[in-house]
Amino acid sequence: MENVDLIKLAKLSKRGNKEAFSKLIKIYEKDLYRVAIAILKNDNDALDGIQDAILKAFQSIEKLKKPQYFKTWLIKILINSCNAIISRKRKIVSYEDYVGRTCEEEGFRKVDIKTVVDKLDYELRILIVLYYYEDMPLKNISEVLNIPEGTVKSRLSKARGCLKEYLSDNVRSVL
Missing domain, CATH: 1.10.10.10 (Winged helix-like DNA-binding domain superfamily/Winged helix DNA-binding domain)
Incomplete structure (x- = not known):
């Protein structure tokens, strides 16, 4: 999808268009997963982080200042969600699982x-x-x-x- 179309979808989302927001999330779902799994290293936690980030983004889409940076804005929300999960869990990972x-x-x-x-x-x-x-x-x-x-x-x-x-x-x- 071209950058112009993505910006248009972001602008529509900002104005409350739920379908446009859903399309953007669908476009960036693989990117979100790669970032979340890199941070959390656990499929279930990564999916929780993504879900939390999407909900927060949807609730605060009107705060998006520059629609051309929607992906950057969304990933920032995702990173914060993942960090919150890490803070909540504080679990120890065995060396074998980690390596x-x-x-x-x-x-x-x-x-x-x-x-x-x-x-x-x-x-x-x-x-x-x-x-x-x-x-x-x-x-x-x-x-x-x-x-x-x-x-x-x-x-x-x-x-x-x-x-x-x-x-x-x-x-x-x-x-």
Whole structure:
């Protein structure tokens, strides 16, 4: 769908058009799921976070200042919902659940990039997800997370370094 059509749907939603809001949610549902699962790492919690975010967005759609940033606004609401779930749960995750599985193939270990990203601290992981998975510009990430753009850049650099270090350690352990 073209950007002009998305903006039009966002404007209609802001004026109370429920069908337009539903269409926007349907368009962004995969994006919402990817962000939620990256933060919460649990399907049920991710779906709860998405549901909560959609409800909050629907209830406060009139507060959307710039319809062209609907997706950014929605993801910010989702991140806040996910953080609220984390705060409520405060559960301990076992190391085995956290790391995931790898398999051996022709002498090399196959590494799932999601598993590697999941090992990052939350503040680095969310940046990787928004920047690479959601293709969100640095400026929008800065707005969503309420941190300066320079901080986004430096944390992204740190996250890339951590990923590189993990992957190089993983290769060395095989050889």
